Amino acid sequence: MPLSPSAISASARFYTSLLVTGGVFVVLDAGAFVLRHTMPEGARRRRVARRWLCTMAKVAVRYLHAAGILDCDMAELAAIAQRRNLVLVANHPSRLDCLLLAAALPHMVCVTKASIWERGVLGSTLRTAGYVRHDTLLRIIGPASQALHEDCQLLLFPEGTRSRAGAEPGPVQPGFAAIAQRTRSDVQVVLIETPSPYLSQGWPFLKRPPLPMRYGIKLGPHFAAPKRDEASGRALIEAVDNCFRSSPQGGEGF
Secondary structure (H helix, E strand, C coil): CCCCHHHHHHHHHHHHHHHHHHHHHHHHHHHHHHHHHHCCCCHHHHHHHHHHHHHHHHHHHHHHHHCCCEEEECHHHHHHCCCCCEEEEECCCCCCHHHHHHHHCCCEEEEECHHHHCCCCCHHHHHHCCCEECCCHHHHHHHHHHHHHCCCEEEECCCCCCCCCCCCCCCCCCHHHHHHHHHCCEEEEEEEECCCCCCCCCCCCCCCCCCCEEEEEEEEEEECCCCCCHHHHHHHHHHHHHHHHHCCCCCCCC
């Protein structure tokens, strides 16, 4: 069956957006390269790199909105954009999650999969911005503590991987609670709701989803820094797990 004009238009806009977004990442990496060769390693360079990353993420997100690819409401994040020393925990329906959050949170540092953190492209930018390589908990604690000491927000996806479209959230891993206990940091839950399957687990990068992709990013409960005992850590993990499981799956109501 031949494609309708509207389907052809949607496909053209979608594949053009992949090229444009790729170009944004090239510019992002180029800026990080300049920073690495003009500023000494240290907290100031990491801070400037995070601002640069936030700026380019905003460019990408605004373009996707203007092109009709993305419809994302993340106005609630403004309430925490300038908060510091905060552990953020979010569910993880898509690879777009970190881009969207980076566009709204200029002080964010993310615990990132080793496969991304170690890439020559994009990974070098994340390293320059002080993002944390996902490793064993013992190896994460030091860089995570440093990021929080530098007045950052530390983002973790405690499910450990992206969820499949329409599936229940995965089990919450305990690492974020241990970091919050060790650093005496408050914990803020971030709930990402979307009916779009794009870049969920198993969705091919080049497969066009229904457009626009609709996202709503909301603030969940805020938890005071947990005490350094097993019961407090376990209670925090259970509370976050309940938040994820009670959040609307697939973004109902969009």
